[in-house]
Amino acid sequence: MTIIKRGLAALAAGALSTALAAPASAEPVKFDFWFGLSGDLARVVDTLCKNFNASQSDYEVVCTSQGNYDATLQNTIAAFRAGKQPTVVQVYDVGTATMMLSGAYKPADKLMEENGYKIDYSDFFPGIARYYATSKGEMLSFPFNSSTALMYWNKDAFAKIGKTEAPKTWEDVGADVKALKDAGYDCPMAINISGNESWQLMEQFSAIHNQPIATKNNGYDGLDARLEMNKTTFVQYVTDLKKWYDDGLIKIKSKDLGQDMVQAFATGTCQVIMTSVGDHGTVGKTQKEGMNWDVAELPVYAGTERKNSLVGGASLWVLSGKSEAEYKGAAAFLNFIHDPKTALFWSTNTGYIPVTKSGFEYMKSSGFYDKAPYKGREVAIASLTASEPTEITRGIRLGNFTQIRAEFGTQMQAIFANKESVQDGIDALVKNGDAILDRFQQTYPNKTLP
Amino acid sequence: MEKRVTFGKWTIGILFAVPQLILIFTFFYWPAGQAVYWSLTLQQPWGGGNIWVGLDNFRSILANADYWNSITASLVFAGISTGLAMLIALVLATLTDRQLAGSRLYRVVLIWPYGIAAPALAMAFRFILAPEAGFMAAVNKVWPGFWDPGLNGADAMASVIIAFSWKYVGYNFIFFLAALQAIPRSLIEAAAMDGSGVIRRFWDIQFPLITPTIFFLLVINITESFQDSFGIVDIMTAGGPANATNLMVYKIYSDGFKGLDYSGAAAQSIILMLLIIVLTIFQFRFIERRVHYR
Numbered sequence: 001m002t003i004i005k006r007g008l009a010a011l012a013a014g015a016l017s018t019a020l021a022a023p024a025s026a027e028p029v030k031f032d033f034w035f036g037l038s039g040d041l042a043r044v045v046d047t048l049c050k051n052f053n054a055s056q057s058d059y060e061v062v063c064t065s066q067g068n069y070d071a072t073l074q075n076t077i078a079a080f081r082a083g084k085q086p087t088v089v090q091v092y093d094v095g096t097a098t099m100m101l102s103g104a105y106k107p108a109d110k111l112m113e114e115n116g117y118k119i120d121y122s123d124f125f126p127g128i129a130r131y132y133a134t135s136k137g138e139m140l141s142f143p144f145n146s147s148t149a150l151m152y153w154n155k156d157a158f159a160k161i162g163k164t165e166a167p168k169t170w171e172d173v174g175a176d177v178k179a180l181k182d183a184g185y186d187c188p189m190a191i192n193i194s195g196n197e198s199w200q201l202m203e204q205f206s207a208i209h210n211q212p213i214a215t216k217n218n219g220y221d222g223l224d225a226r227l228e229m230n231k232t233t234f235v236q237y238v239t240d241l242k243k244w245y246d247d248g249l250i251k252i253k254s255k256d257l258g259q260d261m262v263q264a265f266a267t268g269t270c271q272v273i274m275t276s277v278g279d280h281g282t283v284g285k286t287q288k289e290g291m292n293w294d295v296a297e298l299p300v301y302a303g304t305e306r307k308n309s310l311v312g313g314a315s316l317w318v319l320s321g322k323s324e325a326e327y328k329g330a331a332a333f334l335n336f337i338h339d340p341k342t343a344l345f346w347s348t349n350t351g352y353i354p355v356t357k358s359g360f361e362y363m364k365s366s367g368f369y370d371k372a373p374y375k376g377r378e379v380a381i382a383s384l385t386a387s388e389p390t391e392i393t394r395g396i397r398l399g400n401f402t403q404i405r406a407e408f409g410t411q412m413q414a415i416f417a418n419k420e421s422v423q424d425g426i427d428a429l430v431k432n433g434d435a436i437l438d439r440f441q442q443t444y445p446n447k448t449l450p
Numbered sequence: 451m452e453k454r455v456t457f458g459k460w461t462i463g464i465l466f467a468v469p470q471l472i473l474i475f476t477f478f479y480w481p482a483g484q485a486v487y488w489s490l491t492l493q494q495p496w497g498g499g500n501i502w503v504g505l506d507n508f509r510s511i512l513a514n515a516d517y518w519n520s521i522t523a524s525l526v527f528a529g530i531s532t533g534l535a536m537l538i539a540l541v542l543a544t545l546t547d548r549q550l551a552g553s554r555l556y557r558v559v560l561i562w563p564y565g566i567a568a569p570a571l572a573m574a575f576r577f578i579l580a581p582e583a584g585f586m587a588a589v590n591k592v593w594p595g596f597w598d599p600g601l602n603g604a605d606a607m608a609s610v611i612i613a614f615s616w617k618y619v620g621y622n623f624i625f626f627l628a629a630l631q632a633i634p635r636s637l638i639e640a641a642a643m644d645g646s647g648v649i650r651r652f653w654d655i656q657f658p659l660i661t662p663t664i665f666f667l668l669v670i671n672i673t674e675s676f677q678d679s680f681g682i683v684d685i686m687t688a689g690g691p692a693n694a695t696n697l698m699v700y701k702i703y704s705d706g707f708k709g710l711d712y713s714g715a716a717a718q719s720i721i722l723m724l725l726i727i728v729l730t731i732f733q734f735r736f737i738e739r740r741v742h743y744r
Binding site (some may be wrong): 194435 | 501514516599603692
């Protein structure tokens, strides 16, 4: 009996001592981070998370890929409604308006302040910060993976037509693709016209030319903004693209047809494409042996004063309804990502650009942009900082913008299949897009964008 | 006198039924009721609140030309793909039933397509039918511009119909073959001895005897073509070009989950449900009359 009693006492003492010892060797506070990248990029995020966990012992971030941006937002909404949301979530650029009205977040700038982190918000590139900031300039989320659109051009092909520089104006592009065609190139330039390409064809184009997509400063000043790209230079642009397509100077390339734009460029099939700087690495890795190519800023129409291009990508939101300890962890995580060294790691392993001036300077000083595979990516920064953001070029703040993009794809397909004239197609885009905006506004009565 | 096993108390009977009732309630009536409620309100996606709007969602959907286009596309898709899948399966099953050389192999092989998940199948067909890289590239070499699902709506519709039919040929085949093999051999042999040929025997004996199966498959195929087409459309065309393949079920998905318009999507699914109910009633009312169960 006594032996058992003693044994029990010893056990109890043991249990007590471990319980007492626990706070000293504190279990790290775990919190969830959901993101929308997959494949290679997801592996880089995983490494980033490991680095964060290794850099300190108080917090442990659990990073889970949800496959893509759409799914991440959908899953987060479902989780939020069930009270099981992650602490930090990556939301894509066009989801910003939806997030701002959700009432489901903790403002990132407040979070950092409460937890004693001093962030110099003027250090963010203004073109990037303004896209995610409120109309008053508060940062509700932190920019994470960022890119912008560039023109990729094949130097070998342009050498054949006696050019050593990329075209700077759309007039030059018209002449160059004609010359390339005459020189025997079957596909001088490739575009795609699904909803996704709204980004480079409509949004970037409009920003660079300082043309509005919607009233109320692209939606920043109220939910009653409505589309107006049927009255801007954009109509001229689509008319030109369509004409070049009809003349065989532009080909449509997409995965459904067999080869997407980036593959078509990397294999040397097509000589000019417009896509994200994020594809810079892919082109470098998959290009035809010995092919000479470079990137340039997107062209403008002659006589246009170039403005900054828009940022694309996603930002990190901290959701409401979590514990103080988790918020401390989230703040530490955001601070870690904000570090210039992390920027270097992130940009080296992905095609994304640094989001802060200090990150960019740090990368420049470490010689990142001098070496072969990364050389050229600084053009993206030049494009983003071409001017101070204007009321129109700071971004697009429209509800359900994903659906408007889908509508863009639909109307472009109708235009290119000769079902509609250019003006009719873009008018239809405005009409259907406005119905989407109407609906969004009705869903949030008495609410205003922060 | 017939001897019946009965429960002493009616409560025991109810108790046995309860698990089933709970299942049906949780997985059918509850979500369906929720969908009806959502379709009558405007839901904020993050759950911040909703507004009662009555039938406004239905009105705005039915006033939208794109939605009617989507209904037409769905009906075209359902009609052609059901016809194709059933006809091909019936021919194959009849041939297999005749014990032609290699019929044992066909019997196994033809069932496989149904076992392939829609997205995987769609991926394969996307490659096969790609105008620049796949099998159709060869055809396009001979007749340039013949096949262009990227811009030509009819070509895109044909691609999704081919992919969907290919999958359901396997499913229909199993049922047709089972039905054909259930027909007593003696009937067919007797007809053969009377001098009737293969085609005659098919129309006079086999076809009338398998009408219950044909009817069953018709109902299932039409219902499935409204619902199961989602994965194929998503991978192959994403509803394009210019909404040519934006079937009802795909539109529900893209409006609801991509557009976060839960109320509009709920209203659309109610309409889809009603449409399927009406179609099924129609089939039972008018086509089943011609079915001989014995």
